[in-house]
Amino acid sequence: xxxxxxxxxxxxxxxxxxxxxxxxxxxxxxxxxxxxxxxxxxxxxxxxxxxxxxxxxxxxxxxxxxxxxxxxxxxxxxxxxxxxxxxxxxxxxxxxxxxxxxxxxxxxxxxxxxxxxxxxxxxxxxxxxxxxxxxxxxxxxxxxxxxxxxxxxxxxxxxxxxxxxxxxxxxxxxxxxxxxxxxxxxxxxxxxxxxxxxxxxxxxxxxxxxxxxxxxxxxxxxxxxxxxxxxxxxxxxxxxxxxxxxxxxxxxxxxxxxxxxxxxxxxxxxxxxxxxxxxxxxxxxxxxxxxxxxxxxxxxx
Numbered sequence: 001x002x003x004x005x006x007x008x009x010x011x012x013x014x015x016x017x018x019x020x021x022x023x024x025x026x027x028x029x030x031x032x033x034x035x036x037x038x039x040x041x042x043x044x045x046x047x048x049x050x051x052x053x054x055x056x057x058x059x060x061x062x063x064x065x066x067x068x069x070x071x072x073x074x075x076x077x078x079x080x081x082x083x084x085x086x087x088x089x090x091x092x093x094x095x096x097x098x099x100x101x102x103x104x105x106x107x108x109x110x111x112x113x114x115x116x117x118x119x120x121x122x123x124x125x126x127x128x129x130x131x132x133x134x135x136x137x138x139x140x141x142x143x144x145x146x147x148x149x150x151x152x153x154x155x156x157x158x159x160x161x162x163x164x165x166x167x168x169x170x171x172x173x174x175x176x177x178x179x180x181x182x183x184x185x186x187x188x189x190x191x192x193x194x195x196x197x198x199x200x201x202x203x204x205x206x207x208x209x210x211x212x213x214x215x216x217x218x219x220x221x222x223x224x225x226x227x228x229x230x231x232x233x234x235x236x237x238x239x240x241x242x243x244x245x246x247x248x249x250x251x252x253x254x255x256x257x258x259x260x261x262x263x264x265x266x267x268x269x270x271x272x273x274x275x276x277x278x279x280x281x282x283x284x285x286x287x288x289x290x291x292x293x294x295x296x297x298x299x300x301x
Contacts, residue, residue, distance in 0.1 A: 001140050003068045003106050003206040005030030010063045010104065012036045012053070012095060013072030014043050017154050018110065018146075021199040022070060029203060036062045053091030059098035068106035068206055071095045076123070077265050084267075088126035089133070096137045106212075107139040108205055113147040113191075113217055114276055121267040131215070142211045144201060147219035147276055150299060151195030157299070160230070164237035169263065170245075174234055176226040177272040178246025186226045186246060191219035191277045194293040201287055210286055217278035221292045226272070232296045249273050 003009070009026055013019035014035035023046060026033050033046040036059060040050055051058020053073060063069060075087050092109070099107055115127040134141050150157045162168035163175070178186045198218055205211045224232070227244050234242035249269055256266040284290060 001106055001209055001212060006032050007067040007206075008032045008034055008065050009206070010034045010036065010066040010069040010099070011046070011072070012059075012070070013074070013110075014046060016072065018149065018195065018198060019072045020153065021151075021195050022072065022202050025199045025203045026070075031203075031206075034062045034066055053087065053094055056094045056098055059095055060101050063098045063102035063104050066099075066102065066104050068108065069095065069099050069104050070108045070110075070202055072110045072202075074110065074112070074127075076268070084122045084126040085129075088123075089129040092130035093133050096133060096139065099139060100137065105140055106206065107134065107137065107141045108202055109134050109141060109143045110202070111143050111145045111215075113145045113219060113278055114271065114274070115145055120274070121270045123267045123271065140212045142205045142213075143215040144198075144205075145215065145217050145278075146193055146198050147217075147278070148190050148192045149195055149198055150192050150295065152300065154195060160233040160299075161237045163230070164234040164242055174230040174242050174244040176230060176244060176246050177249045177252050177269050179249065179273070181248065181250075183246035183248030183251070186272070188273060188275050189223045189225055189277050190229065190275075191223050192229065192295045193218055193220040194295075194298050197290060197292055200290060201283070204287060204289075208286065214282075214286070216283045216286070217280060218283060219278050219280055219292075220295055221280070222295050223277050224295065229295070233299060236296075236299050 009031045011033050014023045027045045035043050035046040035048050036051055037048050038052055040048055049062035075082055111127050111131055115124050117128050119125050131143055176186055178184050230244040231241055252269045253266055
């Protein structure tokens with residue numbers, strides 16, 4: 001199944017970090033984009049359909065006439081009545097059902113690296129449940145599991161910059177969640193990926209029938225510990241290294257369970273205490289044109 005311009009593509013999450021880059025690339029390629037948005041006037045260069053994932057009829061209206069759908073919506077924290085289950089799992093089921101009702105045949109899904117049935121975090125557990133719904137949908141699907149995404153307009157990149165420049169708590173040092181009693185070590189590695197590489201695979205998969213039925217891990221070429229990554233960031237944004245100090249993960253999990261206005265949650269602590277790396281060979285096999293960008297070389301605001 002080959003989806004080529006000027007085919008219509010339903011896009012959820014178009015106003016978000018990943019979605020804004022995917023939308024721009026879809027339009028650059030000549031696709032006609034139907035964007036599901038909460039508020040009118042949220043995006044440019046797309047036909048807007050006002051609605052949300054908990055309003056199936058609005059998704060069906062947005063999907064009407066589309067040949068493919070790219071579903072990107074996700075949350076990293078539960079708030080304002082939105083839970084991981086309601087957004088990741090139930091929201092995905094609503095999108096899948098709307099696609100089937102509207103006659104959409106091709107479906108591309110954003111999951112997350114580390115997704116598995118026995119995951120420690122509710123974030124990954126609900127992402128896994130969503131993947132199972134995709135598998136059972138009967139649609140011609142492709143699933144991507146990106147690692148930590150960095151790049152222009154990204155919250156993660158902005159956070160690294162603010163930490164480096166002392167513009168965000170804890171101001172005087174670069175924090176990470178560490179192992180052991182004192183938390184000053186963290187051997188777990190991450191494999192950050194640039195937003196342009198993520199957008200590339202989502203859009204190019206439309207014209208690659210070989211990707212149908214496949215699940216790909218999407219990560220950059222370099223594996224780093226949190227301390228190594230923070231060092232790179234501080235040298236980039238500050239011009240010199242800034243001290244990185246570990247916050248004991250056991251303590252962070254404890255206070256995250258309290259009703260306090262914290263910049264992190266229990267799931268984020270849990271996910272920091274495991275490797276978030278992968279084998280990218282299958283990705284490069286089916287996307288041979290992809291030249292993955294190195295974190296240190298491309299980190300910017």
